[in-house]
Amino acid sequence: KDPTKPPMVFHYFPFFGSTIRYGMEPYVFFQDCQKKHGDVFTYIMLGRKMTACLGPKGNDFVFNGKLSDVSAEEAYSHLTTPVFGEGVVYDVPNNILMEQKKFMKFGLTVETFKAYVPLIVEQVEDLVKRSKYFKGPRGTAPLSNIIPELTLFTAARTLQGKEIRDALDGSFAGLFHDLDSGFTPTNFLFPWFPFPANKRRDHAQRTMAKFYMNIVKKRRAAAADGAEHSDMIWNLMDRTYKDGRKVSDRHVAHMMIALLMAGQHTSMATTTWILLHIADQPELVKELFAEQQRVFGKDLAPLAYEKLAECTLLNHVIRETLRIHPPLHSIMRKVKSPMHVTDTNFVIPAGHYILGAPGVSAMDEKYFKNPLAFDPFRWVGQGAEDEGEKIDFGFGMISKGTASPYLPFGAGRHRCIGEQFANVQLATILATWVRMFELGYPEGCGVPKPDYTSMIALPAQPSMISWIKRD
Numbered sequence: 001k002d003p004t005k006p007p008m009v010f011h012y013f014p015f016f017g018s019t020i021r022y023g024m025e026p027y028v029f030f031q032d033c034q035k036k037h038g039d040v041f042t043y044i045m046l047g048r049k050m051t052a053c054l055g056p057k058g059n060d061f062v063f064n065g066k067l068s069d070v071s072a073e074e075a076y077s078h079l080t081t082p083v084f085g086e087g088v089v090y091d092v093p094n095n096i097l098m099e100q101k102k103f104m105k106f107g108l109t110v111e112t113f114k115a116y117v118p119l120i121v122e123q124v125e126d127l128v129k130r131s132k133y134f135k136g137p138r139g140t141a142p143l144s145n146i147i148p149e150l151t152l153f154t155a156a157r158t159l160q161g162k163e164i165r166d167a168l169d170g171s172f173a174g175l176f177h178d179l180d181s182g183f184t185p186t187n188f189l190f191p192w193f194p195f196p197a198n199k200r201r202d203h204a205q206r207t208m209a210k211f212y213m214n215i216v217k218k219r220r221a222a223a224a225d226g227a228e229h230s231d232m233i234w235n236l237m238d239r240t241y242k243d244g245r246k247v248s249d250r251h252v253a254h255m256m257i258a259l260l261m262a263g264q265h266t267s268m269a270t271t272t273w274i275l276l277h278i279a280d281q282p283e284l285v286k287e288l289f290a291e292q293q294r295v296f297g298k299d300l301a302p303l304a305y306e307k308l309a310e311c312t313l314l315n316h317v318i319r320e321t322l323r324i325h326p327p328l329h330s331i332m333r334k335v336k337s338p339m340h341v342t343d344t345n346f347v348i349p350a351g352h353y354i355l356g357a358p359g360v361s362a363m364d365e366k367y368f369k370n371p372l373a374f375d376p377f378r379w380v381g382q383g384a385e386d387e388g389e390k391i392d393f394g395f396g397m398i399s400k401g402t403a404s405p406y407l408p409f410g411a412g413r414h415r416c417i418g419e420q421f422a423n424v425q426l427a428t429i430l431a432t433w434v435r436m437f438e439l440g441y442p443e444g445c446g447v448p449k450p451d452y453t454s455m456i457a458l459p460a461q462p463s464m465i466s467w468i469k470r471d
């Protein structure tokens with residue numbers, strides 16, 4: 001029994017190991033193993049040795065692993081490069097990714113968020129007006145069929161730009177669907193296998209990339225007209241790397257696809273969970289509506305970015321949803337050289353993967369009392385969670401988030417750059433819903449169980465809620 005090796009989770013079959021138990025119910029699996037083995041243990045997933053490092057210390061170990069010890073691109077590239085396209089994110093060395101994240105962040109400013117809020121409101125109101133699920137004064141609605149379009153349209157109209165939003169009323173919707181269904185954990189197994197689904201994914205990736213490149217070409221030709229300059233394509237199309245190379249039109253297209261995929265999955269899941277949880281507590285819906293009247297006046301002046309920060313309950317509802325349903329339940333890195341786990345005898349060998357699961361500490365009663373209760377009021381009096389020490393990896397000052405139990409946006413050099421955009425999108429969508437409807441559940445329905453078999457923790461279909469239009 002080698003004391004430097006973390007305990008191995010018992011399993012019957014080699015290769016498959018604990019894949020099903022982990023893949024189907026990751027949190028049940030993690031908590032069960034944590035009870036038996038503590039915060040550091042190794043399990044087999046599809047022939048890979050995964051060493052989980054749980055708890056706030058484990059979060060810090062995974063998120064702040066040294067560049068020479070861990071590699072995100074070797075853990076994720078086969079999952080993401082077929083979908084995003086070559087030359088971006090995990091298909092390039094980390095120093096290039098840091099520059100690409102810097103470019104992306106330049107396009108996510110307070111100015112653009114101010115412009116985005118009315119565009120998001122318009123997309124939500126249009127969709128509800130056109131939707132067959134919201135005819136008449138009251139009814140029920142399957143969120144699983146509604147929210148994916150809602151988040152796609154709002155992200156397209158803002159971050160992606162008007163041409164993409166308009167194209168989504170046509171062929172682009174089908175292409176996005178083909179690309180999206182190619183973004184599945186089975187890519188862990190056979191990323192390049194010519195399954196029909198993979199062929200559709202590849203065709204969609206190429207066609208969408210061409211579409212973005214045409215937009216860039218047209219905009220270059222139109223030169224300095226009065227066109228709207230608040231979308232990400234304008235921001236990315238004239239960037240130059242430190243070594244003097246310009247960002248090619250193709251890589252602009254691939255970064256746009258990466259941002260489209262990023263925003264869609266996370267926002268769709270989070271928006272659905274938010275609505276499901278407040279529908280479960282009609283009192284909360286009343287308080288959210290009252291907050292809208294308090295901040296925007298009785299006659300509900302139009303939503304404005306500057307005032308969203310005053311809607312504390314709105315923001316606490318989003319924070320609480322991300323605590324219980326972090327969209328990315330597993331953060332993975334490939335171990336490049338042996339890693340000693342601080343405060344233990346363990347040395348994780350090269351070739352293993354280390355896995356962080358911040359959701360485990362976010363739902364641990366050691367850090368949050370009554371952890372599985374959806375209670376936005378637990379956040380009252382807590383400042384912005386980014387209090388820790390700050391550090392710049394090349395895309396702006398961010399919190400190292402060392403040893404924090406709540407890290408839905410990650411920490412360290414791979415930390416999310418979409419947090420502010422996501423919060424604007426989620427808050428604006430939620431405020432618009434609360435202004436339009438009272439929410440509840442049809443008889444016998446309640447908050448559904450999470451379904452982990454897709455890339456992110458989605459609520460089980462159809463996620464039915466009931467609504468009453470406010471007069």
Ligand code: HEM
Pocket residue numbers: 072097101104159259262263266267270322326327328331332407408409410411413414415416417418419421422
């Ligand atoms: C509720 C919404 C979101 C959540 C919870 C979220 C969560 C995360 C997490 C946990 C990471 C770290 C991944 C890792 O360490 O392996 C991450 C990275 C990232 N996210 Fe997000 N994200 C969200 C929305 C977005 C949006 C809207 C965008 C783009 C507009 C975006 C773009 C990115 C990018 C570019 C990275 C960097 C990946 C890296 O450096 O390896 N995310 N996000």
Ligand SMILES: N#Cc1ccc(COc2ccc(/C=C/c3ccc(C(F)(F)[C@](O)(Cn4cnnn4)c4ccc(F)cc4F)nc3)cc2)cc1
Pocket residue numbers: 019022023024076080089185186188189258259261262263265266328329330331332416418452453454455456
């Ligand atoms: N058989 C079987 C079988 C096997 C296993 C399982 C379950 O096992 C697992 C294990 C791990 C995972 C990991 C999730 C994961 C990681 C990275 C990414 C990402 F890279 F894509 C992302 O971070 C996403 N992101 C960030 N911010 N917004 N979006 C991103 C970054 C930058 C970027 F520009 C665009 C991006 F969108 N996406 C998802 C999911 C499921 C089930 C069944």
